[in-house]
Amino acid sequence: MSIRTGTSMDKERDQTDKAARLIDVARLANVSRATAARALGGYGLVTDATRERVAAAATALNYRVNELARSMRSGRTLTIGVIVADITNSFFTSAIRAIIETAATAGYQILVLNSDDDIRREREALRVLLEKRVDGLIVVPASPRETDHLLARGEPDVPIVLLDRYIDPPEIDFVTTDDFEAARAAIRLLADRGHRRIGMLVATAAVASHSTKQPKGVVTTVSNRVDGAIAALKELDIPYNRDWHRYSRTNLAIAKAAAIKILQTSPRPTAVLATNEEMALGFVAACGELDLSIGDDVSLISFDDTPWASVFRPALSVVQRPVYALGEAAVTVLLSKIAGDKTVQSIKLPAVLIDRNSVGPPKTR
Amino acid sequence: MSIRTGTSMDKERDQTDKAARLIDVARLANVSRATAARALGGYGLVTDATRERVAAAATALNYRVNELARSMRSGRTLTIGVIVADITNSFFTSAIRAIIETAATAGYQILVLNSDDDIRREREALRVLLEKRVDGLIVVPASPRETDHLLARGEPDVPIVLLDRYIDPPEIDFVTTDDFEAARAAIRLLADRGHRRIGMLVATAAVASHSTKQPKGVVTTVSNRVDGAIAALKELDIPYNRDWHRYSRTNLAIAKAAAIKILQTSPRPTAVLATNEEMALGFVAACGELDLSIGDDVSLISFDDTPWASVFRPALSVVQRPVYALGEAAVTVLLSKIAGDKTVQSIKLPAVLIDRNSVGPPKTR
DNA sequence: CTGAAAGCGCTTACAG
DNA sequence: CTGAAAGCGCTTACAG
Numbered sequence: 001m002s003i004r005t006g007t008s009m010d011k012e013r014d015q016t017d018k019a020a021r022l023i024d025v026a027r028l029a030n031v032s033r034a035t036a037a038r039a040l041g042g043y044g045l046v047t048d049a050t051r052e053r054v055a056a057a058a059t060a061l062n063y064r065v066n067e068l069a070r071s072m073r074s075g076r077t078l079t080i081g082v083i084v085a086d087i088t089n090s091f092f093t094s095a096i097r098a099i100i101e102t103a104a105t106a107g108y109q110i111l112v113l114n115s116d117d118d119i120r121r122e123r124e125a126l127r128v129l130l131e132k133r134v135d136g137l138i139v140v141p142a143s144p145r146e147t148d149h150l151l152a153r154g155e156p157d158v159p160i161v162l163l164d165r166y167i168d169p170p171e172i173d174f175v176t177t178d179d180f181e182a183a184r185a186a187i188r189l190l191a192d193r194g195h196r197r198i199g200m201l202v203a204t205a206a207v208a209s210h211s212t213k214q215p216k217g218v219v220t221t222v223s224n225r226v227d228g229a230i231a232a233l234k235e236l237d238i239p240y241n242r243d244w245h246r247y248s249r250t251n252l253a254i255a256k257a258a259a260i261k262i263l264q265t266s267p268r269p270t271a272v273l274a275t276n277e278e279m280a281l282g283f284v285a286a287c288g289e290l291d292l293s294i295g296d297d298v299s300l301i302s303f304d305d306t307p308w309a310s311v312f313r314p315a316l317s318v319v320q321r322p323v324y325a326l327g328e329a330a331v332t333v334l335l336s337k338i339a340g341d342k343t344v345q346s347i348k349l350p351a352v353l354i355d356r357n358s359v360g361p362p363k364t365r
Numbered sequence: 366m367s368i369r370t371g372t373s374m375d376k377e378r379d380q381t382d383k384a385a386r387l388i389d390v391a392r393l394a395n396v397s398r399a400t401a402a403r404a405l406g407g408y409g410l411v412t413d414a415t416r417e418r419v420a421a422a423a424t425a426l427n428y429r430v431n432e433l434a435r436s437m438r439s440g441r442t443l444t445i446g447v448i449v450a451d452i453t454n455s456f457f458t459s460a461i462r463a464i465i466e467t468a469a470t471a472g473y474q475i476l477v478l479n480s481d482d483d484i485r486r487e488r489e490a491l492r493v494l495l496e497k498r499v500d501g502l503i504v505v506p507a508s509p510r511e512t513d514h515l516l517a518r519g520e521p522d523v524p525i526v527l528l529d530r531y532i533d534p535p536e537i538d539f540v541t542t543d544d545f546e547a548a549r550a551a552i553r554l555l556a557d558r559g560h561r562r563i564g565m566l567v568a569t570a571a572v573a574s575h576s577t578k579q580p581k582g583v584v585t586t587v588s589n590r591v592d593g594a595i596a597a598l599k600e601l602d603i604p605y606n607r608d609w610h611r612y613s614r615t616n617l618a619i620a621k622a623a624a625i626k627i628l629q630t631s632p633r634p635t636a637v638l639a640t641n642e643e644m645a646l647g648f649v650a651a652c653g654e655l656d657l658s659i660g661d662d663v664s665l666i667s668f669d670d671t672p673w674a675s676v677f678r679p680a681l682s683v684v685q686r687p688v689y690a691l692g693e694a695a696v697t698v699l700l701s702k703i704a705g706d707k708t709v710q711s712i713k714l715p716a717v718l719i720d721r722n723s724v725g726p727p728k729t730r
Numbered sequence: 731c732t733g734a735a736a737g738c739g740c741t742t743a744c745a746g
Numbered sequence: 747c748t749g750a751a752a753g754c755g756c757t758t759a760c761a762g
Binding site for chain 2: 062064065066067068069071072077087088090093094096097100109111112113114127128130131132133152252278281284285288306307308310311312313
Binding site for chain 4: 021038074
């Protein structure tokens with residue numbers, strides 16, 4: 001019967017040679033492949049006796065299903081592809097953790113790729129994920145405009161949800177923070193405390209170093225935060241001073257240089273809003289170098305509540321984005337789309353202001 | 366000829382219905398599947414004319430190879446599975462980045478899973494990766510002893526390399542830092558600066574909260590660092606004081622509590638070695654709470670050069686592990702094993718001491 | 731409740 | 747240089 005290899009040392013070979021296949025398990029349990037599959041997969045009808053025999057055979061042979069074959073036949077991989085801008089950024093790693101945990105409860109695995117905020121790498125990552133036949137995609141898009149590859153995913157429509165940022169004609173579902181409101185609230189906090197000279201340190205991958213004017217192709221989180229801040233300034237009749245606003249590449253050294261530029265204007269701003277962890281760090285470093293005391297000589301509020309933000313002296317006042325909820329929501333929306341839901345769901349979650357000690361009253365010299 | 370579907374609206378269907386397959390491309394280009402595959406894959410012999418015709422057909426149909434099928438047939442997935450303790454930890458994310466970049470140059474993709482330093486989740490992650498038929502594995506093992514699943518990977522021996530930590534009888538290749546020497550050097554730096562009352566804040570997942578005695582099942586990086594530190598103390602004839610040494614779960618609040626315990630002994634240590642980012646942060650938080658000035662009232666040196674370490678005031682003196690080189694080396698070793706190399710290669714890279722401003726002379730009251 | 735057969739989409743020998 | 751055929755390891759209808 002055993003056509004596969006034939007001779008007497010089958011047992012030994014099974015252990016040392018090749019991974020056991022379903023047919024090996026089936027033979028050992030004296031059933032057909034179909035029955036073995038049903039027993040192992042826990043679907044269809046099988047007698048308890050058969051199920052046990054098959055289970056025992058599988059254990060004996062150290063059988064492990066070949067997911068490649070299973071997926072090919074079933075047409076599903078139970079895998080979600082994720083493309084983030086920067087796997088090294090704590091905001092994204094926290095989001096990834098939320099995605100992994102949420103997806104796991106539904107039996108889905110996660111395949112994470114990095115785009116480095118580079119549209120070419122994003123295209124490449126998308127291609128790879130599609131070739132691996134992921135069942136759905138969660139993408140932090142590198143650009144709000146260059147989106148053809150996201151829109152034309154080829155396949156009979158692999159479901160996709162954008163995370164954190166969205167695209168310009170909002171043709172794809174997204175899950176994000178209300179960045180406009182968050183920035184607006186941050187500015188209002190500064191104003192409430194008496195600040196009238198307010199600057200901004202804005203992180204973006206769209207610029208090589210740092211610059212005073214907004215580069216092209218800036219991502220929605222960036223434009224929304226800037227717009228929200230400017231709207232607040234207008235509402236409050238606070239003048240907008242170009243020299244106090246800088247767009248900086250997301251990089252500590254560059255952020256520091258940009259912050260120094262801002263702080264060397266005269267008069268300098270009495271308070272600054274930083275749009276992410278690197279900008280906050282760069283600002284702190286600049287203050288160290290210029291011997292300015294934060295919360296006293298100059299105030300700081302920044303996006304994202306990193307672990308060190310509360311440990312710093314002074315503890316940093318921050319805009320805390322609901323990162324876990326964001327990742328969770330992205331998966332939930334995606335799973336509903338995978339299940340066939342056609343309605344577009346775009347979710348904007350509110351951020352919360354955590355006021356610690358880096359925002360004091362303005363120091364008037 | 367066209368058995369698949371038959372009728373006249375084939376073109377339309379190809380665009381809206383199903384993803385194009387190799388056979389669709391082949392038909393459109395008027396060649397066999399074998400030829401189409403060769404043209405697309407860039408292997409075997411094909412005329413330029415044929416190659417171009419096939420390429421045009423592929424583009425026209427928006428063809429994307431099915432990696433599942435390709436892998437099943439070829440027996441390779443060009444994917445490396447990675448299991449890390451904590452995807453949220455900056456040391457591991459930097460290592461992952463190095464792994465991704467190094468692997469990419471050889472055409473390999475990375476599939477990252479998280480174990481949370483939990484042996485059960487590690488087993489589960491391993492199973493998933495093996496079922497997905499990864500070509501190799503890079504694992505940060507959660508335990509030096511519970512290693513049966515790592516040793517018996519089933520498959521005809523899927524290559525594996527351990528990263529950062531290794532297992533007790535060192536039966537599996539590993540790439541790690543020389544933690545013993547690094548800790549020893551850190552202690553010597555403290556001693557050189559005059560410290561004789563030296564404590565240690567040790568991160569470990571093997572304890573629920575914090576404790577004064579070393580828990581069972583501690584990972585090699587932990588035991589090596591502790592051993593290195595103790596060896597240095599012995600060499601220098603510095604007394605070892607149990608109350609100044611704490612094992613803490615890797616968690617900011619717990620680390621802070623543990624640090625407070627250490628700092629409330631009397632006399633308290635004049636310097637402390639922290640074994641990772643969380644411990645350093647916890648120690649800083651504790652000093653803030655107890656109103657102790659770092660580098661003055663008490664000195665600190667810690668493992669891992671995080672972005673904020675140099676921005677803090679005082680800037681933290683740290684043991685900088687060669688994280689990028691570690692990830693790179695892990696991939697290099699793994700690829701050589703995938704290529705069939707049977708020699709065991711265990712690599713220990715040296716760390717470097719970066720002395721900034723958190724280590725001052727001991728303050729004698 | 732169980733089995734025989736077909737087929738998922740490729741690539742790999744083998745012929746020509 | 748190109749093609750016909752087999753087969754990777756499963757699961758899915760379809761019979762019985």
